[in-house]
Amino acid sequence: MSDPEPHTKTLLIIGFMWPEPKATAAGGRMMQLIHFFINHDYSITFACAASETERTSDLDSLGVKKIHIKLNHASFDDFLVGLNPGLVLFDRFMIEEQFGWRVARSAPNALRILETQDLHSLRISRQEALKRGAIFSVGDWLGHETTKREIASIYRSDLSLVLSSFELGILRNTIGINSGLMLHLPFLMAPIHELTAANWLGFEARSDFICIGNGKHAPNVDSVVWLKKGIWPILHKALPKAVIHVYGAYLPQKITQLNDSSTGFFVRGWATDAYEVMGKARVNLAPLRFGAGIKGKLIDAMCTGTPNVTTTIGAEGMRGERPWNGEIADDPEAFAHAAIKLYCDREAWQMAQYNGIKIINELYDKNKLDRVFHSKLKKVRDDLESHRSQNFIGGMLWHHTMASTKYMSKWIEAKQVVP
Template identity: 30%
Template sequence: MWNKVRSWFSSGDSNSIINYDFLDQSKKTILIIDDDIPQHDKSSGSKRLFELIKIFKKMAFNVIFLPNNGRPDEPYYTQLKNLDVEVLLFNPGRKSMLRKLNKLLSAIDYAWISRPMLNRAFQPIVSKNKKVKIIFDTVDLHYIRMLRQAESEQNEKLKRKALKFKKLELQLAKNAKATVTVTDTEKKLLEKELIQNVFVVPNIHELSIPNHEIPFSERNGLVFIGGYKHEPNIDAVKWLINDIMPQVWNALGKIPVYLLGSYPNEEVLKLANIDVIVPGYIEDVSKYFLNAKIFIAPLRYGAGMKGKIGQSLEFGLPIVSTTIGAEGMNLIHEKNVLIADQSKDFANQIITIYQDEQLWTKIKKNAFQSIVNYTPTAVEKQLENLFQNLDSK
């Protein structure tokens, strides 16, 4: 499909006249490409991108968004339009979207392209305009996530696929003017591979301090959240319910576990019972975070910054996580998180903090402080540094 897209562009009508009235000529223009319009309440990657778009508008950019699926998914499409974002859609088909992009290339200063496969498809297209500065947003390093899963599952086939992805991601990073990771850990991994101009742009979070705090003694249960189209989340909840929670229930009794998140598949739905609640997508999950005693993140593989961890920190909800789950947020065991990587240790951490109000209060207090570097104001400063660096070259 990607070769067809490129060949169409090569023969496209790039000399056609287009009306640029929707662009403020006094501002620079950034093109953003992702799989679809960010459904910011369903995945951490979409939440991050939606917050970035708002920051770009605050930084006085013209913003053009191209969803690769070409759909005006609602209410998210209207939300972008309300931010004065130009959205390129299939109208009536894919060629119309690509034709409009082709005509807009001369007006674009930066192209922020998410994920490796979209960069493979669109880097050659956008670079037809030599002045466009391409930013490769890795979202997470796919090859790292795959290698960790392959190691966890002892899967040689997946390991070979991961190494192919590594070659692709490194080449895309070399082609781009800048490469973005969400954690300093991944930035250092790329720099070890001699990739230059790597910048950290993390997930973005606001503090959600409630008017009335529910005390330790009145809270009950554990909560997890994650989109179940993402394999690491499926593995996490299966490990939690099948291996970890029997040990916890044996010590504490049948406390409830809430497995929140969109698109639960059959594997996840089968975990549901009187003590394991799988409600599916919920627009406002705040009541779960405000009433639960602990957030659990038993991720055995994955990469990048985990939005679920940041979401828990927003509410100051104490977290029990694996090392991989807590990666990239500078969290410290027994200061602002509890970390364990084996099922017995993970269960023991839950059992301990569930009964220890003093420890729970300490972790909760420190959780708020740990998220200061991920507010919109902090991330805006990181973006200013990125664009200043690009403009100086």
């Protein structure tokens, strides 16, 4: 008997965590995708094995059905058969590893989409190189175990959403992944209109620096420590009246203990409205020494007219060939002097703000990206069998390596029921 035809307008999202758009950039990105599918009349179910928090988005108010699921449990198979989704979106490659084989078995005709968020393997291999005191090379990334897992997940998926143009390039040119298996889909932002920009606070009305980032994200923690120890002393000496406000959800003690009113270094914790605090600051600082993907804090700054000072890694894959909305520097002294320049030079500040508007409107316009995403989904959905037949490596991985994931999961499941 053939498999039943899926409900093509039924979407299942399997989340790594429940979306927290006011706490994490990943949560904001997930809500952008949810709104895209709502606007295209999909019935959405969000399933997750993690616990909800006080910062979890109110999905019920959007008509999104929530399901709490268990890892490595056969009950998920029955749930899949009953839902019979037309699309399944995996939130990061680890979720595809855990649930992909169950989806392939119980909903074989569903279009499988991988939301990469960022290339975790790139971020991790960069972090390890920094820890060793070594200069990162692509060879570090290619040889990393996480890279093999992440690339395999991309090949097993029908379509992978890649946020960073840099990451799309290395996946295509270094690994050789067929462009048809990927879609460059950065953050989906509302265009910045003249009236919006006219309502921003101007140069003189703003003061101080800001640094913002989720404390559960290792690049953010490292950046604040580096900022306090290597950059802020130079800045504070040059601009003794300026202070910095460090915001972020889930900040660890390692960060909160850096609070120092005597040097104007204030650790504020979670900002309930990131746009509000960002829009009052004169300059945003993001001294990221490792990381990957699109940086939500830098997008937020552009959307509130706040220039960014960041590193090469911070700006990576975010602007195409366009001028940056601020300054890029990779050593403490250069970073500090770049921040001082933007803070004091009204003309440079206004040009940086203008560059940010152009970056958002030309690269992140959700209206344009909506059409691109919708068209790609239709193309793959309408010819899914042919699409899969051309993905030989993906088919080979399904035939061989997924068996190990499947049987490991079943072994864990069996252990859970043994008294």
